[in-house]
Amino acid sequence: MPRIGSHVSFSDKGLLNAATEAASYGSSTFMVYTGAPQNTRRKPIEEQFVEEGKAVMDEHGMGEIIVHAPYIINLGSYKEDTFELAVRFLQEEIRRTDYLGVRQIVLHPGAFTEMDAEFGLKRIADGLNVVLAGVKDTQVNIALETMAGKGTELGRSFEELAAIIGMVEDNGRLSVCMDTCHIHDAGYDIINNLDAVLEHFDKVVGLNRIGVVHLNDSKNPKGAGKDRHAPVGAGWIGFDAMNRIVHHDKLKHLPFILETPWIGKEDRTQRPMYAAEIALLSGTAEKRFGAGFMEDIERLEHFFAKRDVQHRDFVLQTWEVLKTDAKAKKADAREPMERLYDTVIAEGLFPELNEEEINQRLTGWFAGAK
Structure with missing residues (x-):
């Protein structure tokens, strides 16, 4: 059975809170931020109820989980202070991830802002070289996420990911997070031609690089470059296409993480459809x-x-x-x-x-x- 889980909150009681919430959806894996994704404020990881959280994970059969790096990290920036913050903060997040015993941290590669793509790709690779050189004592891989192509973000094509990986010295520490909404919005036809997309990825990057899949439907048609997630089945990709991804022979061994929107008529009643999505995709x-x-x-x-x-x-x-x-x-x-x-x-x-x-x-x- 595929391992499908949810993006959950690390607030309040840290890993205990996250594992308990994930279990409520029937998750067999999950993904967390170790603090707010929009800022650098962090509680000491040692105070995040790690052992209690792992006990809940063991109780519910949740083994491999994922950490996501904060959005504010931009290794593609030409600004020295932004770049240095990105390097330092990503190293800190990797150490926190390692403390949790997690082996994959998902990273948005970065954006070139006022420069150009060639500059941005090299800047990201340079940043990753510095980051990895400073965390050699950890066992965490950085999973570069496939991006939708909005604005000046990089990683919008398999070729861009391959270019970054090729310029990183210790690239055995790099994996890929394949996001279904993002590659659909970037123009890859995962609805009608999933095998061809995976074959292309294998030739350019290598399927062995994929460490995790973000499982999201899209509010936009193929190639829109928008990055707007929809509940499974309620978007342009559709349930059947997403179900084929989950059960594909070349992907089904991976952890699948839902980042679908919370929905509801009122804020107090908003809930994600994680429980139903997990059950439907896993056939349970x-x-x-x-x-x-x-x-x-x-x-x-x-x-x-x-x-x-x-x-x-x-x-x-x-x-x-x-x-x-x-x-x-x-x-x-x-x-x-x-x-x-x-x-x-x-x-x-x-x-x-x-x-x-x-x-x-x-x-x-x-x-x-x-």
């Missing part, structure tokens, strides 16, 4: 939620069929309207799941269920679950 939905869950999805199937609403057509048409029709976008910016949720509520279809439970069933309907 009935075991996780019971036979009634599958019956409810079948009920949704009949309900929407009477209204001539097919899940993939509806999703793509909704995103197309939001993308192209400015008036519709301004007047009605509701995304696919929210529109369907409103329809279900208006018809009183599941009066006994709360918002999260209804959205979990809609996630199942998007997946075409039987």
Whole structure:
């Protein structure tokens, strides 16, 4: 069975909090930031309830987990102070990751800002050389993330990742985090031609470099370069394509991490669909939620069929309207799941269920679950 998990919070009680939250979704792995991703403030890692968290992981069979480096690290910057902060802070994060016993830290490679891509790629490689030289006593690999191509960020093509890796002396310490939303938005056809994409990656970078997969649907069509995640099945990639990725012979041994959006009509009720997404992708939905869950999805199937609403057509048409029709976008910016949720509520279809439970069933309907 594939190892699928969630992006969870390291706040409050550190690893204990993260492991407990991940277990609540049925995760078999998970990913954390060791502090806020937007700043450099950090509590001592020794105070982050590490042993208690590992006990919860052991209890729920969660072995390999992932750390994500903060967003504020930019090794591609031409500004010396920004570059030096990035090097120093990444080294600190690697040491914290090593203390947790985690072997992969995911890193956004960096952006060239006011320079050019050639400068940025070399700058990132130079930064990685300095970083790795200073943490030789750790056992952590840096997983360079595939990026969508927004702004001046690098890592938007397999060739750019290969260029960075080729300029790093200790590149045996470099792996790759393949993000499904990002490579889709960067123009790779993982919907219709996954094998060809993986073959291309293997030739340019090497499939053996992939250490982790970020599993996200996309709010944008292929090649948009936007990087906007959608719940599994509720975006342009779709459940079937993402399910093929999870179960692909060349990828299924890897940890898969969901970073799909939290959804809900009100802030206090917002929740991710991690539990449903994990169960549907791992084929354990009935075991996780019971036979009634599958019956409810079948009920949704009949309900929407009477209204001539097919899940993939509806999703793509909704995103197309939001993308192209400015008036519709301004007047009605509701995304696919929210529109369907409103329809279900208006018809009183599941009066006994709360918002999260209804959205979990809609996630199942998007997946075409039987």
